[in-house]
Amino acid sequence: MKDCAPLILAAIPFGIIYGALGQSTELSAWAVVAMSVFVFAGSSQFIAVGLLAGGAAWPVIVLTTFFVNFRHLLYSANLLPHVKPYSQAIRAPMAFLLTDESFAVASNYLTDHGKQANFHWYYFGAALFMYINWQVCTLVGLFIGQSIPDMANWGLDMAMVVAFIGIIVPCLHNRATLACALTAGVLSLITYDWPHKTGLLFSAVVAILVAMYLEAKQGGMQPDAHISKGASK
Known part of the structure; x- marks a missing residue:
């Protein structure tokens, strides 16, 4: 929970905006x-609410x-070796x-x-902290959205952009991770208008391949968690 706290702070306005946006549609609060x-x-x-x-x-x-959400498959593949011993439950x-x-x-x-x-x-601890925070922020957004019009247009979602930058920058520790992030960033701009966010997936996959190639060229090292993380953003 302590390690997740900085990201929680960035997610709070994002969750509130979601609640306010949902309230402004014809969807019920439930x-x-x-x-x-x-x-x-x-x-x-x-996206679904819209x-x-x-x-x-x-x-x-x-x-x-x-x-x-296809990027979550990349996350899962990265974490699989660490959770493989655990039961399905x-x-x-x-x-x-x-x-x-x-x-x-x-x-x-x-x-x-x-x-x-005891990694699980x-x-x-981190994931449930984020989950509870998201539920509370949704409720707060629903409540505030009834009193403050156009709150979803305030630009508070920029907090998540800052959070993602904070996640990525410390991970750029060698040439492979730097190339991974740059490749993903450039390609995501080029493919921004691809339908159904397929450009995001394409950029991530290409960036990971670039990082894997550079890692192999530098000594056959396996790509670590930083590589997948940098590409998915």
């Missing part, structure tokens, strides 16, 4: 809260949110609680401490 409880994915929730409010067909909503809630923030905190912990027998308790 639907807005249920999405935070059962989906728990900030960017996908924003599509639902616009009357989009459910296949479009499902496919769009799928592509937006432990891995299932770990998968549900996986977010950009929980992955960043967990991968930094593993980088500093290596494989730990550390992970749950």
Whole structure:
């Protein structure tokens, strides 16, 4: 929880804006809260609320949110060696609680401490802290959104951009991770207009391949948690 606290602070305005945005649509308050409880994915929730409010067909909503959250497969592949010994009863809630923030905190912990027998308790401490924070912020946003119009247009979501920068910069520790981040950044700008956020996935995959190539060229080292993290942003 202590390690996750800085990212919690950045997520607070993002969660409040989601609640306020949901309140401004025709969705019921229960639907807005249920999405935070059962989906728990900030960017996908924003997109889904907009599509639902616009009357989009459910296949479009499902496919769009799928592509937006596809980066979580990269996160999962990176963490798999560390959670493989755990039972499915432990891995299932770990998968549900996986977010950009929980992955960043967990991968930094593993980088500093290596494989730990009780890693899942550390992970749950960070992930549940973020989960509870997101639910509270959704409720606050719903409440405030009823009193303050156009709150979603205040630009408070910039806090998440700052948080992601804070996650990435400390991870640029060698040429491979730097090339990974630069490749992902440039390609994400070039592919920004690709449909259903497919440019995000394409940029991440290419950036990871670039990093893997440079790591292999520098001595056959396996790409670590920093590589996947840098690409996914």
